[in-house]
Amino acid sequence: MKFRKADPLMRDLRRVLPSDRVRVAPLERSIMGRDASIFEGGRAGPVCFPISTEEVQGCVDAARRHGRAVVPRGAGTGLAGGAVPLEEPVVVVATKMNRLLSVDADQRVAWVQPGMINLDLSRALAPYGLHYAPDPSSQQVCSLGGNVGTNAGGPHCLALGVTSAHVLAAEVVLMSGESVVLGDADGWTPGLDLRGAYVGSEGMLGITTAIAVRLTRNPPAVETLLLAFDSVDAAAQTVSAVIADGIVPAAIEMMDKNIIWAVENFVGAGFPTDAAAVVIVEVDGLPGGVAAEADRVAELAVERGGSVRRATDDEERALIWKGRKSAFGAIAQIKPNYYLHDTVVPRTRLAEVMNQVYEIVDEHDLQVMNVFHAGDGNLHPLLLYDAREPGIMERVHAAGSAIIEASLAVGGVLSGEHGIGIEKRDFMPLMFSEADLDAQARLRRAFDPEEMANPGKVLPTGASCAEVNALGKVPEGVWG
Amino acid sequence: MTAKKSLGIDTEEMASRPALGIDTEELASCVSCGLCLPHCPTFRVTGEEWASPRGRISAMRQVQDHGMAVDESFLASMDSCVQCRGCEPACPSGVPFGSMMEATQAELARRRRVDWRRWGFRVLGHRWLLSLLSRSLAVVQRLRLVPSKRLGLPKIPLVQERLRATGNDVWLFTGCVMDAWQRSTHASVKRVVESAGAGVALPSPGAACCGALSLHAGLEDHAHALAARTMKALEGSAPILVDSAGCGAVLKEYGKHLGTPEAVAFSERVMDVHEWLAAQADQLPSVGERRRDVIVAVHDPCHLRHVQRAHQPVADVLSSYVTMVTLDDEGLCCGAGGAYAAMQPELAASIRDRKLEAINRSGADIVASANPGCTIHLANAGVDVRHPLEIVDEAIDYDG
Numbered sequence: 001m002k003f004r005k006a007d008p009l010m011r012d013l014r015r016v017l018p019s020d021r022v023r024v025a026p027l028e029r030s031i032m033g034r035d036a037s038i039f040e041g042g043r044a045g046p047v048c049f050p051i052s053t054e055e056v057q058g059c060v061d062a063a064r065r066h067g068r069a070v071v072p073r074g075a076g077t078g079l080a081g082g083a084v085p086l087e088e089p090v091v092v093v094a095t096k097m098n099r100l101l102s103v104d105a106d107q108r109v110a111w112v113q114p115g116m117i118n119l120d121l122s123r124a125l126a127p128y129g130l131h132y133a134p135d136p137s138s139q140q141v142c143s144l145g146g147n148v149g150t151n152a153g154g155p156h157c158l159a160l161g162v163t164s165a166h167v168l169a170a171e172v173v174l175m176s177g178e179s180v181v182l183g184d185a186d187g188w189t190p191g192l193d194l195r196g197a198y199v200g201s202e203g204m205l206g207i208t209t210a211i212a213v214r215l216t217r218n219p220p221a222v223e224t225l226l227l228a229f230d231s232v233d234a235a236a237q238t239v240s241a242v243i244a245d246g247i248v249p250a251a252i253e254m255m256d257k258n259i260i261w262a263v264e265n266f267v268g269a270g271f272p273t274d275a276a277a278v279v280i281v282e283v284d285g286l287p288g289g290v291a292a293e294a295d296r297v298a299e300l301a302v303e304r305g306g307s308v309r310r311a312t313d314d315e316e317r318a319l320i321w322k323g324r325k326s327a328f329g330a331i332a333q334i335k336p337n338y339y340l341h342d343t344v345v346p347r348t349r350l351a352e353v354m355n356q357v358y359e360i361v362d363e364h365d366l367q368v369m370n371v372f373h374a375g376d377g378n379l380h381p382l383l384l385y386d387a388r389e390p391g392i393m394e395r396v397h398a399a400g401s402a403i404i405e406a407s408l409a410v411g412g413v414l415s416g417e418h419g420i421g422i423e424k425r426d427f428m429p430l431m432f433s434e435a436d437l438d439a440q441a442r443l444r445r446a447f448d449p450e451e452m453a454n455p456g457k458v459l460p461t462g463a464s465c466a467e468v469n470a471l472g473k474v475p476e477g478v479w480g
Numbered sequence: 481m482t483a484k485k486s487l488g489i490d491t492e493e494m495a496s497r498p499a500l501g502i503d504t505e506e507l508a509s510c511v512s513c514g515l516c517l518p519h520c521p522t523f524r525v526t527g528e529e530w531a532s533p534r535g536r537i538s539a540m541r542q543v544q545d546h547g548m549a550v551d552e553s554f555l556a557s558m559d560s561c562v563q564c565r566g567c568e569p570a571c572p573s574g575v576p577f578g579s580m581m582e583a584t585q586a587e588l589a590r591r592r593r594v595d596w597r598r599w600g601f602r603v604l605g606h607r608w609l610l611s612l613l614s615r616s617l618a619v620v621q622r623l624r625l626v627p628s629k630r631l632g633l634p635k636i637p638l639v640q641e642r643l644r645a646t647g648n649d650v651w652l653f654t655g656c657v658m659d660a661w662q663r664s665t666h667a668s669v670k671r672v673v674e675s676a677g678a679g680v681a682l683p684s685p686g687a688a689c690c691g692a693l694s695l696h697a698g699l700e701d702h703a704h705a706l707a708a709r710t711m712k713a714l715e716g717s718a719p720i721l722v723d724s725a726g727c728g729a730v731l732k733e734y735g736k737h738l739g740t741p742e743a744v745a746f747s748e749r750v751m752d753v754h755e756w757l758a759a760q761a762d763q764l765p766s767v768g769e770r771r772r773d774v775i776v777a778v779h780d781p782c783h784l785r786h787v788q789r790a791h792q793p794v795a796d797v798l799s800s801y802v803t804m805v806t807l808d809d810e811g812l813c814c815g816a817g818g819a820y821a822a823m824q825p826e827l828a829a830s831i832r833d834r835k836l837e838a839i840n841r842s843g844a845d846i847v848a849s850a851n852p853g854c855t856i857h858l859a860n861a862g863v864d865v866r867h868p869l870e871i872v873d874e875a876i877d878y879d880g
Contacts, residue, residue: 025553031529031538036513049528076529077514095527115527117518141517266572329513332573336508388508 003046009066013046013090016058021049021096032091035076035083036138038339039422042084044071044091051096053171053179053209060207061177063090069452070175072207074115074143079328079340080421082149082202086456092207094145100124101210108215109168109185114145114208121213130215133160136417137325145208151200153417155251155324156282158375160216162417164199171210172198175448185212197443202419203454205447219250219284223294224311226320227301228275232256234304235277236351239374241300242281243347247293252375253280253324256354259369259382262330269319272307279306279374280324282317327371328382335367335384339396343407344416347377356406357381364399378416379407404430420458428460500544502583507544510537510575516567521813522560525830530557533567533577540584550591558584560827562817563696564782569789578787585698597697597819604656604689605706614660632821632828634856636661643667647679650756651720654682655727656689658852665852668873669723669753675876676763686713692730693818695737707734711746720746721753723869725781725851726818728752729788752784754850754868758793765876767801776802776871777844779835779858781851785811794850794868801875809838814849816857832861839863846871 003010003024013022023029024046033042045068050056063070069089076083085091094115101111105128112121118139122131135154136142142152148170153162160166169183183195198205229235239252255263256277264271271278279301283293298308311317331338345353354370361368361383372380381403385392404414404427414424414431428437441459445451516533517523523532530539530553539557542548558581565578589595603610618636620626628635640663643654650673654666670680691706711734714720722728728750730737735744757764776798780791791811798804815821815831835858839847848868849855858865 025551027539027542027548027551027553027557028530030542030548031535034512034538036511075514075517076534093527098527119518138514141514263572266574326515326572329511329515329572332509332511332575336511338511386508 009062009068009090010046012062012065013048013059016062017048017050017055021051023047023049029088032073032076032093033085035073035078035081037079037081037084037421037423038337039081039084042081042086043088044085045088047091047093049093049096053173056092056173056207056209057177057179059090059092060173060175064175064177064450064452069455070207071454072145072149072203074146074149075117075138075141077138077142078146078150078421079342079418080150080415080423082419082421082454082457083146084422086422089455094143094208097209098143103128103215105130105215107186108217109212110215111185111210111212112144113210114148115143118142118144118147125215128215129218131218132213133157133166133216134163137328139325144211144213148199148208148211149202150417150419153373153376153378155253155280155321155373157417158252158373159248159250164196166214166216167195167199167211168214169195169212170198170208172206173209174206175450175452179209180206183212200419201444202421202458204444204458206453219290221287221290222250222282222284222317223290224317224320225281225283225294225297225301226271226309226311227279227281227297227306228272228309229277229279229301229304229306230275231305232277232354233351234306235279236354236374238279238301238304238306239350240347241304242297243375245296245300247283247296249281249293249297249375250284251280251282252373254278254370254372254374255280255324255327256370258367259327259330259371262333262369263323263327263371265333266326266330267319267323269316269323270309271320271323280320324371327369331369331382331384335386337385337387339383339385339400340418341379341381341383341400341403342415342418343404343412344376344378345407345410345412347375349410349412350374350377350379353379353406353410353412357403360399360402360406364395364402366395366399373416376416377412401427422457425456425458425460428458500540500584500587502540502544502580506576506580507537507541509573510534510571511573512538513572515572516570516575516577519566519570519810519812521562521564521566521815521831521834522827524812524834525827531560533571533575536561537575537577537580540580550588555588558588560824562782562813562815562820562824562828562831564813564817565786566782566811566813569786582695582698582700585696586700587698589698589700595697597693598699598702601694601697601699601702604693605702605709607656607659607685607688610656610660610688629860630825632825632857632860634661634859637664640664641667643670643682645680645682646670646674648681648716648718649678650680650718651714652680652682652753653687653690653714653720653722653724653727653731653750655724658724658727662852662855662867665723665867665870668867668870669721671878672757672764672869672872672876673721673753675765675878676757676760678760681718683710683713686710690727690730692726695730696818703730704738707738707743711742714746714749717749719756720750721756722750723753723850723867725752725784725788726853729783732788752788752790752793752850754793754797755790757869758796761796761800764797764800765878767875767877774802774871775805775843775845777805777807777839777842777847778868779807779814779839779847779849779854779865780811781849781854782811782813782817784850794848797872798848798868801872805842805844807835807838807842809834812838814854814857816851816853818853821853821857828857829861832857836861836863 529535691703
């Protein structure tokens with residue numbers, strides 16, 4: 001569809017925003033058609049860059065008057081296609097709403113705009129000795145609004161909890177155009193926890209325009225250990241043993257052989273490229289406790305045949321984390337495309353499911369790499385491929401489905417932190433009953449009766465009542 | 481194809497050459513993770529995808545792989561790129577963004593019917609002509625007949641001191657605009673290099689320009705011709721020291737661009753002058769007392785930090801002579817970008833504003849930057865900015 005100046009929707013949007021912040025050039029609409037996931041078939045309608053809550057309300061009003069859906073977007077680093085626009089909706093981009101609004105260091109609360117970059121917030125808080133705890137691997141670029149949308153996790157969420165545990169309140173523009181505050185920055189509000197329902201709703205309940213986040217004190221002492229193992233089993237057993245021993249480290253991350261060299265090639269942090277798996281364990285807190293816990297972790301690793309390296313200073317620690325956090329991006333050293341899964345399995349079944357993943361991938365003649373939050377059993381198998389190879393996508397999808405089924409079979413779940421988006425939408429019935437999905441659809445419609453906020457995501461088409469069995473397919477061409 | 485006439489693009493030529501001529505493996509090598517975004521100065525100031533490396537690669541793919549027309553928004557996306565290459569060290573997959581952007585600019589230059597740069601940059605290759613024009617400009621400036629600040633021009637000297645060769649241990653590459661406008665910097669650099677015990681050779685007018693500006697504007701033929709002349713003028717095996725980061729980056733990439741064994745051997749002789757000095761640290765004279773209390777912040781030129789990846793030696797050399805502070809913006813570009821500040825003044829100024837905030841936060845008295853483009857651009861915003869070796873030259877106690 002072409003958008004001309006005289007188009008009534010354009011006319012209304014340009015009443016709300018100056019014309020240089022409403023974009024309709026075909027190129028721009030097409031590059032806004034994707035995020036960091038593998039979906040390529042999306043296409044935006046008008047792309048809007050509001051800078052205030054009132055402007056977001058104006059965009060939503062204009063879209064509603066013309067029966068057009070609205071898709072919110074942050075930095076576009078989502079891995080499940082949550083921000084991919086289907087059927088040319090109005091795309092509301094938060095990147096220009098990127099300010100830190102206020103900091104209350106005593107109460108440990110900050111109000112931020114949704115386009116603020118996760119790491120920029122922690123940097124801005126450094127003078128207070130505080131930080132924002134959830135640290136997705138993409139934290140140097142992902143936005144806090146997107147973190148709220150996906151209820152994002154991160155390596156350091158093991159001890160402190162994911163995004164939902166750090167969001168006290170959200171100012172939200174509903175599809176009616178009304179602006180409401182869910183939750184309370186000062187504490188808990190009585191009544192239903194609407195804030196809890198909102199965090200992780202992937203843009204289907206409204207558009208976030210401000211967030212009150214809980215701030216965390218920087219730990220007085222930190223120890224980072226890099227453990228190397230000759231087998232994935234030994235690495236996985238060590239992870240279970242650490243938790244079973246009563247230690248809850250700040251983070252436990254695992255990487256397997258295939259990804260170690262790609263990461264080492266980029267950061268040169270001295271990762272052992274001959275190991276079958278490495279585990280990064282970070283413990284933090286008061287100095288005495290940290291030292292004792294680090295010693296115990298090292299002991300448990302050595303008992304299981306592991307070797308131990310401890311980061312001697314902050315620089316070495318930063319380099320180890322840089323390696324872990326750039327793992328996904330390093331993939332193109334091997335293949336130009338990857339399909340990343342995000343299932344969670346019980347920690348005690350980790351080794352078993354990983355071995356199944358290797359078998360599944362062999363069966364489909366693909367390559368796989370594993371880099372994941374081992375401490376909470378959140379697997380991230382990355383299937384590598386070159387989309388230009390004919391017939392490859394069928395194999396990639398078949399292997400992906402088998403991995404999901406294997407994870408669910410041991411009592412796991414579909415997604416740990418990336419969200420459902422388009423990617424896992426049609427897998428939802430594997431995990432939820434009709435009644436579950438119906439309840440979710442009714443909750444969504446309580447906020448958004450017309451289903452105009454980010455339609456086509458998360459809930460299978462016709463998720464309410466008995467239509468579930470006749471699943472709507474993902475639109476043609478969306479699977480790149 | 482409905483490209484507007486005002487674009488000056490030859491649409492027939494375009495129809496016959498649909499691709500941008502980017503290496504297909506390079507173009508396929510981006511996984512769209514977005515980790516480059518915060519390291520891109522134009523994304524940082526706009527927050528818009530078309531002004532980010534990932535968005536630009538996506539746009540290149542639309543044109544090269546999916547046959548989308550080159551239109552106004554495509555040109556805006558490409559031409560707004562500073563070519564700072566800050567995205568390259570940030571990319572875990574090592575996507576060669578600079579190479580793709582150079583290929584794209586070369587293709588766009590072939591299609592552009594009118595481009596003043598094609599003629600303007602010719603001047604740079606002729607030292608006498610550039611010198612004549614510069615002196616005329618210096619006179620006009622003093623008569624207040626040109627809005628220098630708006631055009632991003634420095635105050636051009638009326639009279640330049642003459643540099644004399646003192647040996648042939650090392651070459652000092654003098655370049656075009658820097659030699660015409662900032663020769664006093666070369667004089668400082670030469671004194672510091674000589675103080676480490678080396679005799680300095682100066683190139684003939686054949687090495688008048690490295691070709692960087694032409695290359696970044698996509699004028700490959702002109703850039704290659706300048707490269708051939710430069711290589712001829714800097715013969716022998718002595719190290720070639722460069723005090724302009726932009727020039728040094730291109731001289732080091734002659735081997736890649738020309739692909740000949742001579743060019744590869746030439747590039748291996750090129751060193752940023754600070755790299756050479758850092759290796760002779762024990763030869764350098766001691767500091768006079770007076771500069772110790774000066775606080776200096778180093779602004780790393782992009783082509784030193786991201787392309788040559790040789791910014792550390794600047795700090796190593798400077799730290800013996802002054803008190804140093806670090807800017808907290810992770811080496812983000814200042815917006816100068818060679819001719820960029822003149823071509824995209826609004827974006828260049830917004831990018832510079834971020835840099836000015838970082839400089840203010842650092843509490844520095846002076847900013848040191850080893851690239852003429854950066855020094856001119858920052859000085860136009862009122863920053864006291866010098867070449868690092870001017871600061872060292874002033875601090876050295878030559879009599880002591």
